[in-house]
Amino acid sequence: MPRVLTESDVADFRERMCAAAERLFAEKGPDAVTMRQLAAELGVSPMTPYRYFQDKDDILAAVRTNGFTRFAKALEAARDSVQGARAKGAAVGDAYVRFAFENPHTYKLMFDLNQPIDDTHDDLAEAGRRARETMTAWVKDQIETGDMRGDSKEIGTMFWAATHGVVVLEMAGKLPPGSALAMHHRMSQALAKGLATKG
Structure with missing residues (x-):
C-alpha cells in the first residue's frame, strides 16, 4: 500500500x-x-x-508554468529596479534577453511549442497571462508619461516579436554570439522613435 x-x-x-x-x-x-x-x-x-x-502533457505544462513564472518575476524585478518610464522599458528589455540566454532550454520550451496556453491547464494559463502583462506594463508607463502613443498590448507585442526574433536567431547561430542584445537595443530605439509623441 x-x-x-x-x-x-x-x-x-x-x-x-x-x-x-x-x-x-x-x-x-x-x-x-x-x-x-x-x-x-x-x-x-x-x-x-x-x-x-496526469500524463506527460501535464508535466510539460508544469515545466512551462515554472518557466513563465520565473520569466515574469525577472521582468517585474527589472521594471521595479529603476525609476522613469524609459529606464523601465530598457531594463525590461535587457532582462528579457538576459533570461533567454541564461535559460535557453526553458525559453525554448516556453515559446517554441504547439501546446496551447488555455484553460486546459489553469496554472499555465495564469503564468502565461502574467508573462504577457510584464511585456506590456512598461509600455503603459510610457503611454502614461506621454512618451509613446498607441495601444499598449499591440505595442508590447511588436517589441516582443522583435526581441524574440533576435534571440532565436542568435540561438540558432544565425547571428554572432552576443549580438542579440545590441541588435535589440537598436531595434527598440527605432520602434520607440516611431511611436514617440514628442520630437
Missing part, C-alpha cells in the same frame, strides 16, 4: 520531476520523451509519476 503523501512530499517530487523533464525535453524534444524515461531519470517505478501528474 503506497504511503500517504504530504503536501511537502508532492511539491518536492513535482519540483524534481519538472527539473528532470526540462532537461530531457530540451535534449530530445517533448515528443521523444516517455513517462518511463522520466521515471527512470528519478530512479522511481514507471507508475510513480502518475501519482503526481
